[in-house]
Amino acid sequence: MHELSLIQSLLTIIEAQAEKEKFTRVNQVALSCGRLSAVEPSALAFAFKTLAQFGICADAELKLTILPMKIHCFTCNREFIDEDADPTSCPHCRGDQVVVTEGWQELQLLELDVD
Amino acid sequence: MKINVVTNILDANNRIANENRAFFDEKKVFVINLMSSPGAGKTSLVEKTIIALRQRLRIGVIEGDIQDSYDAERIAQLDIPVVQINTGGACHLDGNMIKETFPSFDFDNLDLLITENVGNLVCPAEFKIGENAKIMILSTPEGADKPAKYPLMFAESSVLLINKMDLAPYVDFDLEKARHDALAINPKLEIFEISCKAQTGLDKWLDWLTQAIETFRKTAGKG
Numbered sequence: 001m002h003e004l005s006l007i008q009s010l011l012t013i014i015e016a017q018a019e020k021e022k023f024t025r026v027n028q029v030a031l032s033c034g035r036l037s038a039v040e041p042s043a044l045a046f047a048f049k050t051l052a053q054f055g056i057c058a059d060a061e062l063k064l065t066i067l068p069m070k071i072h073c074f075t076c077n078r079e080f081i082d083e084d085a086d087p088t089s090c091p092h093c094r095g096d097q098v099v100v101t102e103g104w105q106e107l108q109l110l111e112l113d114v115d
Numbered sequence: 116m117k118i119n120v121v122t123n124i125l126d127a128n129n130r131i132a133n134e135n136r137a138f139f140d141e142k143k144v145f146v147i148n149l150m151s152s153p154g155a156g157k158t159s160l161v162e163k164t165i166i167a168l169r170q171r172l173r174i175g176v177i178e179g180d181i182q183d184s185y186d187a188e189r190i191a192q193l194d195i196p197v198v199q200i201n202t203g204g205a206c207h208l209d210g211n212m213i214k215e216t217f218p219s220f221d222f223d224n225l226d227l228l229i230t231e232n233v234g235n236l237v238c239p240a241e242f243k244i245g246e247n248a249k250i251m252i253l254s255t256p257e258g259a260d261k262p263a264k265y266p267l268m269f270a271e272s273s274v275l276l277i278n279k280m281d282l283a284p285y286v287d288f289d290l291e292k293a294r295h296d297a298l299a300i301n302p303k304l305e306i307f308e309i310s311c312k313a314q315t316g317l318d319k320w321l322d323w324l325t326q327a328i329e330t331f332r333k334t335a336g337k338g
Contacts, residue, residue, distance in 0.1 A: 111119050
């Protein structure tokens with residue numbers, strides 16, 4: 001549900017950019033977030049479609065890149081990227097002394113494609 | 116044309132939260148953001164905390180709920196200033212909602228502001244409100260798998276209160292797993308096992324809170 005708030009903030013940022021950079025149409029909005037941030041891609045897409053329909057982003061495509069989670073294992077001392085999103089054990093040695101070092105990144109606007 | 120604009124989407128909220136934080140610092144008010152899933156015992160913890168500390172500290176409460184003022188009425192019975200925020204569907208409190216409550220409190224006569232967030236184990240963790248500390252509750256009937264399933268809130272919190280410990284034997288709660296997984300996500304997390312109903316383990320939480328407030332007052336310049 002908080003995806004609506006996030007999209008509202010996003011649209012405010014884009015409108016401010018439009019005023020500054022003098023563009024009137026947005027073709028693509030590129031975003032990124034960590035896989036452990038509490039952002040649900042389909043809810044985000046729905047919120048964007050709903051809230052953007054009457055503004056300069058009405059025809060824009062939303063492109064979301066999900067940044068992987070990184071884990072450090074204290075048992076085998078290795079860093080790894082965990083695609084299965086289990087932050088509690090090491091896929092190499094099955095050790096459970098692990099710490100998540102990346103993957104919490106909040107939603108970020110990266111790039112706009114505009115006319 | 117491509118425009119490179121790297122910006123955090125939550126910047127606007129973070130800015131308001133930082134303004135709130137500066138205001139609370141100036142007023143020397145310690146603020147906690149209390150989060151958990153619905154029914155974990157947030158309001159019970161608020162009540163127990165008020166009853167234990169009201170002789171020593173001036174306490175105010177913000178109750179966040181989607182609708183209704185049931186929780187605020189419970190707190191008002193304790194004769195404590197309380198403001199109910201009804202989010203009207205939103206799943207979390209944000210910086211601006213907190214800011215809008217400012218006219219309702221006399222911050223010059225307040226030491227501790229307890230903000231009870233909307234019951235939800237996901238979204239509230241994303242939104243800062245200007246708090247000094249995020250405190251979360253996990254209750255034993257929810258199960259020990261919650262840190263692994265909902266890691267963000269555990270990562271963001273300073274304190275984890277494991278509530279309803281009196282029920283643990285009946286709901287097969289694996290305390291060691293919960294502790295272990297929570298600490299794997301956040302090694303700095305302080306974990307206290309409590310039962311609001313049986314009134315056990317609350318002393319350690321209250322000690323932590325009063326200690327944190329004391330430290331805050333020293334650094335914020337209040338004697």
